[in-house]
Amino acid sequence: MNDWTPKPNLSATLHKLPLTAEEGFVLSRLDGSTSVRHLLALTGLPPERLQAILSRLVAHGAVLPSTPAPRPPPLEARTDAPGEEPAAEEEAPPLEPEEEAPEDATVEVAAGNWRAVFERLLHPLPEDERASRARTAEEPELSAFCFDPVPTVIKSVLENMRVGLGHARLIARHHHNPVGLEALCGRAAFTMDGGVRRWLVRNPQLPSGLFRRLWAGRRLLEQYKVSMDRDVPEGTRRTAREVMRTRFNTAPAEERVELILTTEGRVLTSLMGLAVDGKTAALLCGRTFRSPMLIQNIARWSAAPPALIAHLLKQEAVRRQPQLRMLLQRHPNAPADARRGG
Template identity: 85%
Template structure:
């Protein structure tokens, strides 16, 4: 069997392809790094069967063909460089931008295409069975039933799925997204390997049944920037966003100075609106004062931050971007922590 690394064709309309539940199962395991030999172990499928599925997926256009069987194309010329003129020096309005809690993974589109088949298998074949029978079968189920059981609304069935020796990240992501019982989500989060996965975390925070206590337990120790992304993600339910803001404020008080600076700079100062009433220590202030500032939006947001340290205001007033933009200079001069000579126009 030829060993190569199958990769998804991201331009394919997967929802319109005639995919079977088994096709979707294999597709959900493709991450662009897993080779065919690794897929054999990961899926438990016989070599001939896996090869047949991959060949069919290539024919449908869902998977890119084996590079060794395709002649290489000439390297395209890069497009001509277009010179840009500088934008007017008016300070921008500090509007909120949409932020995603986690970067979208390409495989999610694949799972979405196959999810309908798995849900159909559950609703037509498995859901009519008694609960104790489903619980028993889920513990030893194989594909496509194993993925179908991830749609079961009963927590005891989900616990059996998690006890299945063949359960993997793909199943954990399905449960995080489609299981709407806090007890089942607690069971899922009992597996540290699953909660460390970005895809599982992304769907957990978007699940309206995620308990606030579970969110605090899982996110309290994560980096400030990740907590901020959850708090700002418009796909996250408002209750979870509110909890994320509370966790962020609590963590900001104890986080290392380097992490606070990372948060302020990477959000262009937008996070400061959520930190009203909080201040920074001397090390954080020193790190902020050790940088050159060119972003008008970042400077504007710091100028509107009542807790901005006096040393930082004085440092910003010396920046070239501030000297060139009178509006920014006026904002900084009006800050309560601005040096006295600056408030006098010195």
């Protein structure tokens, strides 16, 4: 049962269902890709209690029932001819780093309800009383306290033994005080969560120093995505570009190549003035280039190694497109015979 991945029923009319606050809390944590095993950590609920809530959500029609995985065909069903070797399966391409699914309408509705609880019932209380109550609060008050603008209250929320990833995501998204965000990022388990990181970089109050601490050691491709995300404030995007440039100088050659190839060379405009080492150049020269966009971006990269320019001039895609060949021949690192039109 712990391997089951509950999926919300998108056709259900949620506001007409007789859901309790606890059931609504669990439903808001379902994104269709999180298994029960991970939901235990996300919600902080005991296994038996979580299973009971999920069963009620299925009964209400808010969650789709689990379906068994299809069984593999029996061995005798193979169609290989006698004496033949089994056909080799095509190797699957490497997967991109898994990203968190965006919050769906269910989460948005729940967040609106928690904010309303905070504004109506909790915000009128004195600050010290809110901080005291937040340390021992249960749902739905605990989620509502995540909307408190005072860092002292947020620190109390983080001291609550029931706090989980769902609360951390709410704080990362809705708390707009750098002190509170610093307190949130003091919990390593939270900052490792993709959802928390996604909302942190979109928070306009994320301090640049905090971003540098959290993202300096992350992969180049992840830093690049932050720098290009239009939902991220320009100040954080600028910091992400600076962090990426710094890391590019020390990153493994394989990671540099991954960044250049995955972005089809678009990243190179952000790497002006930076050169690559011999291993990176050798890895690039060991590949076949078919993308005109990638070839064009490398041709406009002033730091492109001479060996890479020579390698690109030999590619079939370049031979077929004179405009690409001309771009490469005009590169300052192009071989002398290529610049002469040889």
